[in-house]
Each structure stands twice: as structure tokens, then as C-alpha cells.
Amino acid sequence: xxxxxxxxxTYPSQISALIDISLKISPGEFTxxxxxxxxxKSTLLRILFCAEKPSxxxxxxxxxxxxxxxFKKVYQLRKTMGIVSQDFKLLRDRTVxxxxxxxxEVADQPSEVVKKRVTEILRQVGLQEREKDSILSLSAGxxxxxxxxxxxxxxxxxxxxxxxTGILDAQMTTDVMKIxxxxxxxxxxxxxxxxxxxxxxxxxxxxxxxxxxxxxxMETGDEVRQEA
Amino acid sequence: xxxxxxxxxxxxxxxxxxxxxxNLTTIGIIAITLLIFSVFSLIAFNLASFLKIWENKIEVxxxxxKGIQISELESLLKNTQQIEGIxxxxxxxxxxxxxxxxxxxxxxxxxxxxxxxxxxxxxxxxQLKKDYRNSAKIxxxxxxxxxxxQIEEIQYGQEWVxxxxxxxxxxxxxxxxxxxxxxxxxxxxISNTLQLTFSSRREEIEVMHMVGASPAFIQVPFHxxxxxxxxxxxxxxxxxxxxxxxxxxxxxxxxxxxxxxxxPILFLPLETITWILLGGMVLGVxxxxxASMRFLKYS
Numbered sequence: 001x002x003x004x005x006x007x008x009x010t011y012p013s014q015i016s017a018l019i020d021i022s023l024k025i026s027p028g029e030f031t032x033x034x035x036x037x038x039x040x041k042s043t044l045l046r047i048l049f050c051a052e053k054p055s056x057x058x059x060x061x062x063x064x065x066x067x068x069x070x071f072k073k074v075y076q077l078r079k080t081m082g083i084v085s086q087d088f089k090l091l092r093d094r095t096v097x098x099x100x101x102x103x104x105e106v107a108d109q110p111s112e113v114v115k116k117r118v119t120e121i122l123r124q125v126g127l128q129e130r131e132k133d134s135i136l137s138l139s140a141g142x143x144x145x146x147x148x149x150x151x152x153x154x155x156x157x158x159x160x161x162x163x164x165t166g167i168l169d170a171q172m173t174t175d176v177m178k179i180x181x182x183x184x185x186x187x188x189x190x191x192x193x194x195x196x197x198x199x200x201x202x203x204x205x206x207x208x209x210x211x212x213x214x215x216x217x218m219e220t221g222d223e224v225r226q227e228a
Numbered sequence: 229x230x231x232x233x234x235x236x237x238x239x240x241x242x243x244x245x246x247x248x249x250x251n252l253t254t255i256g257i258i259a260i261t262l263l264i265f266s267v268f269s270l271i272a273f274n275l276a277s278f279l280k281i282w283e284n285k286i287e288v289x290x291x292x293x294k295g296i297q298i299s300e301l302e303s304l305l306k307n308t309q310q311i312e313g314i315x316x317x318x319x320x321x322x323x324x325x326x327x328x329x330x331x332x333x334x335x336x337x338x339x340x341x342x343x344x345x346x347x348x349x350x351x352x353x354x355q356l357k358k359d360y361r362n363s364a365k366i367x368x369x370x371x372x373x374x375x376x377x378q379i380e381e382i383q384y385g386q387e388w389v390x391x392x393x394x395x396x397x398x399x400x401x402x403x404x405x406x407x408x409x410x411x412x413x414x415x416x417x418i419s420n421t422l423q424l425t426f427s428s429r430r431e432e433i434e435v436m437h438m439v440g441a442s443p444a445f446i447q448v449p450f451h452x453x454x455x456x457x458x459x460x461x462x463x464x465x466x467x468x469x470x471x472x473x474x475x476x477x478x479x480x481x482x483x484x485x486x487x488x489x490x491x492p493i494l495f496l497p498l499e500t501i502t503w504i505l506l507g508g509m510v511l512g513v514x515x516x517x518x519a520s521m522r523f524l525k526y527s
Contacts, residue, residue, distance in 0.1 A: 078440030089435055106441035108232055150439065 001027040001158060001189045002048060007057030009043050009213075017043040018054070019213045025191060027157070030184040032200045033193040035210035041193035044210070045162045048191070049083050050074040062158060079107060082151025086163035088143045090135050090150075096122065097131040100149045107154065117153055125149045125179055141172030148179055158189045165199065173199065232445070239449035240456060247425045251457060254421040258461025259468060261410040261417075262508055266469045268403040269504075270496055275396045278491055283361040286389070288354040290373055291381040296350060304378050308352060311372045313360035322348040349380060363389045411511060414461075418454055418515025419522075425453065426523045433524065447520045451513050458512020462505045470495065 002025040009018040018040045025031050033041045046052040047059060050066055059067045062080050090099050097118055104114045122128045125145040135143065144164060151159060159180065165173040173196075181203070184190045194200065200207050209216050244251045292304070301319070308317050320328070322345040329348075330337040360369060366389065370382050426433065436446050473495050480493075496504075 075437075075440045075442050078438065080440075083438050085438075089431075089438060091432055091435060102435065103439040105235070106436055106439055106445050108445075154439075 001025055001029070001062065002191070003058075003060040004044075004047075005058045007044075007047065007054045007059060009040070009047065009052060010055045016213050018047075018210075021057070021210075021213075021215050023208055023215070025189060027189055028184070028187045030181070030190045030203070030205040031192070032203075032205060032207040033191060033210065034195070034197065034200050034207045036195050038212070039195075039210040040213040041195070041210055042162050043213075045160050045191070045193050049078060049081060049160055079154060080156055081158040081160055082148075082154065082156040084144070084147050084151045084159065084161035084164045086166040088147040090143060090146055092135050094135065095131065096127055096133050096135065096138070096146050099135060099146055100153050103150050103153050121149045121153045124152070124182075126175070139172075141168050141175060144168060144172070144176055145179070148176065152183070156188070159183060159191065161190070161192045163194055164192060165194065165196065177203070232448075236448040236452055240452035243425050243429065243449060243453050244456065247421075247428055250421045250424045251453075254417055254457050255461045255464065257417050258414055258458060258508060258512070259464035261414050262462050262465035262504060263468050265403065265407045265410050266465055266496065266504060267472070268399065268406060269500060270469060270473065272396060272399040272403050273496060273500065274493055275392075275399060277494055279392055279396060281491055282392070283389075284358075286356065286361045286366070286384070288356065288366065288369065288373070288382060288384040290352040290354060290379055291349045291383070292351060293378055293380045294346075294349050296378055300378055301350070304376060305352070307376065308354065308373065311369060313357050313365060313369045314354055315357045316355040318353040318355075320351045320353055322346055322350055325349075325351065363393050414511050415515045415518060418457060418512055419519035421457070422450055422454060422516050422519040423523060425450065426519065443524070447516075447524050450516045450520055450524070454512035454514075454516030455509050456512070458508035458510070458515075459505060461512070462508025465508070466496075466501050466504060 002023070004021055004023045007018055007021045008016065010016045021040075021044065033044055035041050043052060047054050048061055048066075054067060057067065058065060061077065064077060065071065066077060091102065094102070100118045100121060101114045104117060109117075118131070119128070122131050125148055127142065127145055127149065130138065130142065135146065138146065148161075148164070151161075161180065164180075165176050168176060177199070180190050180192065184205075290308070292301070296304075305317060305319060308314065325348040326340070326343075326345040330340060333339060354369075354373075356366065356369065359365065366384055370384065373379055373382055433446060473493075477493065
């Protein structure tokens with residue numbers, strides 16, 4: 001599903017966000033990318049959904065080598081993944097339903113399919129009562145659930161979530177994580193980047209810790225050298 | 229496909245409504261730039277049609293040497309008629325010339341009293357074939373005529389034809405140089421206005437990128453917006469030109485009317501108007517294309 005081999009990312013300002021990262025995430029796996037702020041979690045996720053290009057190394061997502069120089073169809077890759085970000089990235093001038101439907105509309109889905117699927121997914125995230133409400137009237141937790149609903153509506157095999165619980169309270173965090181664990185149980189690959197160590201320890205899933213752009217050992221904090 | 233086009237059209241109109249002021253400014257600037265180009269087109273078109281009318285009337289007058297014999301005249305006439313490009317040759321005897329002058333002078337024909345027709349040279353009035361009624365081709369015919377020793381002088385308004393052709397050439401050149409500069413300015417303006425639209429819709433574009441909207445899905449509404457801007461700007465330019473044209477006709481001085489001697493002043497033909505409208509639309513799309521290359525690319 002996801003394979004990174006000796007990936008490094010250095011920004012033009014000479015800041016190294018990732019240094020020689022190798023990892024493998026199998027289909028259906030739930031994985032945390034763990035680390036404090038500035039450890040390179042977001043950069044790693046941004047590389048996975050092609051918002052950044054690595055400076056070196058090879059990345060394969062859903063069977064496509066996205067670092068191949070001839071790989072251009074980013075939009076086709078993104079249709080196979082659901083992206084959730086900490087700041088939700090919702091359209092503030094639209095309703096809950098319209099925000100979720102948007103992901104299907106850009107895929108040129110017929111309106112009856114859009115309507116049916118949006119209703120289903122809003123029920124799944126517990127927002128069926130709020131479908132006609134404006135985004136501005138929602139709490140942070142509800143906004144995050146709308147963002148998740150939008151990421152799920154195309155039924156993607158991979159979910160990439162960057163700090164999805166970063167600004168949520170404990171109850172909201174539990175609600176959001178329940179959606180992710182349910183998805184995982186249905187076979188979706190879920191990758192969650194978080195700096196919340198308590199959250200990681202609450203779940204029995206694999207964690208890939210990063211520190212200052214390097215992959216480190218969870219217990220000792222020593223750099224992990226992994227052949228990929 | 230139809231639902232996509234419907235979506236793209238709706239989005240384009242929503243964008244324009246949402247960014248009304250920048251859009252109106254762009255349309256206005258396109259209209260002004262295309263108006264400048266159209267004014268030059270109109271002047272060049274009228275000069276060209278004026279020249280065409282004049283070229284249709286063009287003829288070569290060949291003055292023969294006085295005292296030419298009838299037998300020589302007949303063979304010269306025959307040889308002249310055989311020159312390529314000559315449609316008809318009319319012999320004008322000295323007495324015909326005198327009659328013509330009397331007619332021209334009208335009430336003042338007494339000025340010619342005492343003057344014998346013999347002082348006037350015999351001449352040929354030569355009508356040229358249509359393809360030969362231009363400066364270069366006339367010169368070809370004239371050089372052939374000059375080979376006949378019986379010919380004294382040839383007149384065909386050479387300088388006038390050349391000067392006028394030169395003016396038209398200069399007008400066309402100015403029109404295209406100016407057109408090129410205005411074209412670059414228009415593309416720059418359209419692409420910059422669309423950048424404002426992109427900024428105002430940055431959030432939506434980001435989400436579109438996030439959910440994997442195809443580049444066409446993101447870009448086509450902006451291209452339609454550019455096309456509409458270009459079309460409206462060009463349409464406005466043509467309307468303004470028509471208005472200026474009507475005002476010009478209304479206020480044209482009697483002196484100028486006399487100088488034009490009945491030559492009609494024409495508005496641009498439908499074909500040229502269509503080209504201006506199409507040009508505006510193409511430029512609009514091109515401007516949006518440039519802007520989208522810079523701002524709508526998938527990162």
C-alpha cells in the first residue's frame with residue numbers, strides 16, 4: 001500500500017524536514033506517524049499525497065511510484081485516498097451536505113448517487129441531523145467529522161489524516177478515533193499523524209516515531225536504520 | 229460531459245458575479261485596447277477600399293509624337309493592344325482632345341479660341357485589366373509601352389498611386405505592430421484579473437486539489453470566464469467603434485465631404501467584426517490559460 005525508501009526532504013531554505021526515511025505500511029494496516037511539532041510528520045504525509053516532492057528516495061502509494069519522473073496524474077492518485085487535515089479545509093460558504101457532496105461532484109458522479117452516498121456517510125459520522133447546517137455553525141469536532149466524511153465519501157482504500165484530533169477535546173477525539181478504527185476494521189488503510197503520545201498508547205496500532213526528520217525508536221529515541 | 233459543461237458555465241458566471249469589479253475592469257480594458265486596434269483597422273480598411281475604387285478608375289494615357297502617320301498609328305494601336313494586361317485602347321485624336329477640353333471648360337471654353345487642335349498631341353487612353361490596376365503591374369505595362377519610339381509621354385498618376393499604396397502599407401504595419409503590443413497587454417491584464425479570482429477562490433481550489441478534481445474540472449470554468457471577458461470586451465469595442473463612426477459621419481465637415489468626392493466611408497465588414505470578436509475570445513482563453521498554468525497547477 002505505502003512504501004518509502006530512503007526518502008529525504010530538504011527545503012530551499014536548507015531545512016531538512018525528513019532524513020533517510022524508509023517505511024512500509026501494508027494494506028488494511030492502522031499506523032500512527034508520531035512525533036513532536038517539527039519532526040516531519042506533515043511533510044511525510046504531504047509527500048504521500050503529492051503535495052510535496054521528496055528531495056531524494058522513492059515512494060510508492062497504492063501501487064504507483066509517485067516519485068517516478070513521468071508520474072503526473074496526481075489527481076487520479078488523490079481520488080484513491082481520503083485526506084483529512086487539522087484545519088479541516090472546508091468550504092465555509094456551503095452546508096455540511098454540500099461540503100461532503102463536493103468530493104463526489106468533482107468526480108462527476110450523477111446527482112442521485114451523490115445524494116444517496118452523502119446521506120449514508122453523514123449517518124456514519126453521526127451528522128445526519130446537521131446536513132443542511134452551515135459549516136460556520138459547527139463545533140470543531142463536528143467540522144472534523146465533516147472533513148472525515150468528505151474524505152470517506154469516495155470510499156477510498158487509504159486515509160491520510162494529519163493531526164485530526166489536534167484541536168479537539170477528549171470526547172471529540174474519541175468520537176473521531178472511533179470513525180477511524182471502524183474504517184480500519186472494514187479494511188481501510190489508515191495513517192494518522194499525531195503528536196499526542198497518550199492517544200497513540202491508547203490504541204494497539206503500529207507507530208512510526210519521527211524526531212527532527214529522522215525515524216527513531218519509540219522507547220530509546222535512537223535513530224532507526226531500516227533497509228527498505 | 230454535458231453536466232460538466234453546465235457546471236463549468238455556472239461556475240464561470242458565479243465567479244464573474246462574485247468578482248464583478250475586477251471583471252468589469254478587465255472587460256473595459258479589453259474594450260479600449262481592441263478599440264484602438266479596431267480604429268486602425270477601420271482607417272486601413274477605408275483607405276484600401278478607397279484605393280480599390282481609384283484603381284478601378286485607373287488608366288494610362290499615352291501621348292504620341294505629333295505628326296504620326298496613319299499607317300504607323302494603326303500598327304502602334306495593334307501592338308499596344310497586344311501588350312499583356314491591357315484591356316482596351318481608345319485612340320484620341322487632337323480634335324477629340326479639343327472637344328474634350330471644351331466640354332471640361334464649359335462656359336469658359338472661349339479660352340480656347342484661336343487654338344488649333346493640331347497643337348494637341350494625339351493619344352491613347354488605355355484601360356488595364358483588373359489584375360494590372362496596381363503600382364507594380366502598371367510599371368510593367370509602362371516599360372513595355374516605352375519601347376515604342378512613337379510615344380512621346382506616358383501619364384498614369386504614378387506618384388499618387390505609390391504614395392497612397394505606401395500610406396496603406398504603413399497603416400497596416402502600424403495596425404499589426406500596435407495590435408501585437410495591445411495583444412500582449414490584454415493577455416497580461418486578463419491573466420492578472422483571473423489571478424484575483426483565483427485568490428478569492430483559493431480555499432475552494434485547495435479543496436478541489438485535495439479531493440482529486442481533474443485539472444479540466446478546476447481550470448475550464450476559468451477558461452470560460454476568460455472567454456466571456458474577451459467576447460464582451462471585443463463586443464464593447466465594436467459597439468464603441470460603431471458609435472465613434474456614426475459621430476464621425478454626423479460631424480464630418482462639408483470640406484471633407486467635397487474632398488472625398490462621393491467616395492463612401494465604410495464601417496468594418498462583418499467578416500472583420502467576427503475576427504475581432506473571435507480574437508477577443510481567443511485572447512481571453514489564452515490569458516486564463518497563462519494564469520492557470522501559474523496558479524492552478526497540482527503541486
